[in-house]
Amino acid sequence: MALHLTPRDSGAITVVDASGRITLGDGSANLRKTIRQLVEESHCRIVLNLADVDYIDSSGIGELVSAYTAVRSKGGELKLLHLTKKVHDLLQITKLFTVFEVYSDEPSAIRSFR
Amino acid sequence: MAPETKHLKVTLETQVESVNLAEEMCLRLAEAAGFGEDECYRIGMSVREGVINAFHYGNQEKPEKKIYLAVDLTAEKMIIHVADEGTGFKLTDVPDPLAEENLLSTSGRGIFLMRAFMDEFDVVKAQTGGAEIVMSKRLPSAGSPEANGNGSGSHGSSPHKEA
Numbered sequence: 607m608a609l610h611l612t613p614r615d616s617g618a619i620t621v622v623d624a625s626g627r628i629t630l631g632d633g634s635a636n637l638r639k640t641i642r643q644l645v646e647e648s649h650c651r652i653v654l655n656l657a658d659v660d661y662i663d664s665s666g667i668g669e670l671v672s673a674y675t676a677v678r679s680k681g682g683e684l685k686l687l688h689l690t691k692k693v694h695d696l697l698q699i700t701k702l703f704t705v706f707e708v709y710s711d712e713p714s715a716i717r718s719f720r
Numbered sequence: 721m722a723p724e725t726k727h728l729k730v731t732l733e734t735q736v737e738s739v740n741l742a743e744e745m746c747l748r749l750a751e752a753a754g755f756g757e758d759e760c761y762r763i764g765m766s767v768r769e770g771v772i773n774a775f776h777y778g779n780q781e782k783p784e785k786k787i788y789l790a791v792d793l794t795a796e797k798m799i800i801h802v803a804d805e806g807t808g809f810k811l812t813d814v815p816d817p818l819a820e821e822n823l824l825s826t827s828g829r830g831i832f833l834m835r836a837f838m839d840e841f842d843v844v845k846a847q848t849g850g851a852e853i854v855m856s857k858r859l860p861s862a863g864s865p866e867a868n869g870n871g872s873g874s875h876g877s878s879p880h881k882e883a
Contacts, residue, residue, distance in 0.1 A: 629768075630736055663768055663769065663833075664769055664829040664830040664833055665772065668825075668826035668827050668829070671825070672826045674824075675826075699833075699836055700817060700818070700829055700833075701823060704823065705823055705824065
């Protein structure tokens with residue numbers, strides 16, 4: 607299943623709704639392109655909604671980390687929202703929970719930027 | 721008479737599509753062998769990571785090189801071999817992705833995931849001269865306590881922040 611990414615504004619925050627798989631190939635490339643474009647447009651306060659992403663491989667994990675560092679390098683923040691169990695477990699065993707801020711409801715994720 | 725060992729051998733092209741193909745083939749075999757949803761996910765992910773490793777690191781994404789996938793289904797376990805035509809590598813040379821200095825690395829987690837998701841994992845020298853990943857998962861019928869686990873869906877309902 608291809609990865610679909612839909613950015614939307616929530617005040618000064620950009621929420622990116624993702625659905626599909628973030629894996630080697632189009633999925634990872636699509637995420638990279640979308641995040642880079644947002645950063646270029648100075649949208650550097652981003653919530654990535656992964657509610658409909660139930661599969662990420664090592665390439666996808668690498669792309670999430672790359673997105674995180676790209677946004678941080680511009681003084682922004684990238685936070686994760688609504689992890690499915692598989693994605694949650696993957697971030698836990700790879701210790702990336704110590705890197706990403708993760709939220710299970712959107713208002714809390716939005717408020718965390720203020 | 722000893723139970724028959726089933727054997728599948730496939731030669732894959734060095735291309736991204738081979739990753740999905742290998743994963744799908746092994747998932748079907750794992751389902752047919754009786755693995756539950758969680759174990760099928762772990763087996764599929766491990767095969768995926770093994771082929772990504774061969775595609776990217778072993779064969780350096782060179783299309784003239786091949787990836788060799790083999791699966792042995794014995795009475796006790798599913799054994800998966802993924803060989804490439806690279807120069808091989810030693811597990812001791814692979815950086816630890818959990819080390820503080822590697823947490824923000826954008827690569828290097830594939831070997832870690834295969835080790836985490838399979839019961840046995842090793843890397844040997846392939847007949848091709850490259851690396852051969854050998855990994856196995858004990859069959860549910862062979863008595864593994866977690867081998868038939870199921871589970872999916874969203875994680876939790878209470879708000880949390882872990883950072």
